[in-house]
Amino acid sequence: MSDALQVRLQRASTDFQRLQSDLSNAVESRQRLDAQLSENELVKKEFALLTPKNRVFKLVGPVLVPQDLGEAKTNIETRLDFIRGEIKRVEAQLKEIEGKQEEKKIELVEIQTALQNMQAPVTTARSSALAL
Amino acid sequence: MATPSGQTVNVHDLDVPQLADVRKQLEDELAHLTNSFAQLNQAQAKFRACIENVAEISPNNAGKTILVPLTNSLYVPGKLADPENVIVDVGTGYYVEKTRTQATAHYTAKVAYLRSNLATLEETLQKKRDNLNYVTNILQGKLQAQAQAKA
Numbered sequence: 001m002s003d004a005l006q007v008r009l010q011r012a013s014t015d016f017q018r019l020q021s022d023l024s025n026a027v028e029s030r031q032r033l034d035a036q037l038s039e040n041e042l043v044k045k046e047f048a049l050l051t052p053k054n055r056v057f058k059l060v061g062p063v064l065v066p067q068d069l070g071e072a073k074t075n076i077e078t079r080l081d082f083i084r085g086e087i088k089r090v091e092a093q094l095k096e097i098e099g100k101q102e103e104k105k106i107e108l109v110e111i112q113t114a115l116q117n118m119q120a121p122v123t124t125a126r127s128s129a130l131a132l
Numbered sequence: 133m134a135t136p137s138g139q140t141v142n143v144h145d146l147d148v149p150q151l152a153d154v155r156k157q158l159e160d161e162l163a164h165l166t167n168s169f170a171q172l173n174q175a176q177a178k179f180r181a182c183i184e185n186v187a188e189i190s191p192n193n194a195g196k197t198i199l200v201p202l203t204n205s206l207y208v209p210g211k212l213a214d215p216e217n218v219i220v221d222v223g224t225g226y227y228v229e230k231t232r233t234q235a236t237a238h239y240t241a242k243v244a245y246l247r248s249n250l251a252t253l254e255e256t257l258q259k260k261r262d263n264l265n266y267v268t269n270i271l272q273g274k275l276q277a278q279a280q281a282k283a
Binding site for chain 1: 222224225226229230234
């Protein structure tokens with residue numbers, strides 16, 4: 001009986017650890033997206049200030065390729081939309097993982113209390129001595 | 133930042149291991165913020181250097197020979213052909229040709245932008261430092277109380 005609980009505890013804690021690493025991965029990509037969003041927004045602001053006299057280039061591999069300002073502006077717009085979409089996706093992912101983690105935590109606590117209750121009759125005398 | 137603000141807990145009510153955890157977390161946050169602060173400062177210094185470099189590209193220096201760095205240690209001679217325009221990296225792979233005055237304005241704006249960010253970061257850093265000192269004091273007080281209780 002206690003063995004079955006031990007197995008469950010093992011499985012639940014590995015699940016929990018996996019969820020934790022998933023969560024930190026999601027947080028990381030959320031931060032990266034935030035950085036990209038602010039960089040693109042800065043570029044958009046910069047483009048808004050430009051006059052037709054300013055030539056725009058794009059770095060493609062090792063060379064600078066001349067770009068149409070309007071084209072560059074729409075390009076940045078699509079990128080911003082894409083990043084915002086990605087942020088929404090990752091946010092949903094974060095919420096989901098957090099929920100799952102919460103469930104696992106409850107499960108873990110349940111298993112642990114069950115284990116303790118089973119061991120309690122044997123160790124009551126000792127643990128109460130320790131508590132004193 | 134990362135602390136869930138569901139309920140407020142009085143730090144005086146925490147026991148020693150919990151306080152140690154809080155202190156550890158605060159220390160981590162402080163280290164992260166200090167790191168960001170240093171990076172922002174570096175970026176600002178780089179933009180300042182850019183302003184100075186743009187000032188060097190003046191009509192006075194047109195046609196003069198310069199050394200163009202190909203790598204860190206390999207240079208080739210070149211001539212300053214266009215003293216009026218420079219090309220500025222605006223981020224995300226885009227580069228814009230600007231006149232010297234425009235470029236200087238661009239970099240000055242960047243430096244000002246970073247300065248405002250640095251100011252807010254400085255405030256946060258100070259607050260975190262105060263929090264850390266506060267928690268450390270309580271922790272030390274509790275440890276002393278414990279030691280005295282034992283003695």
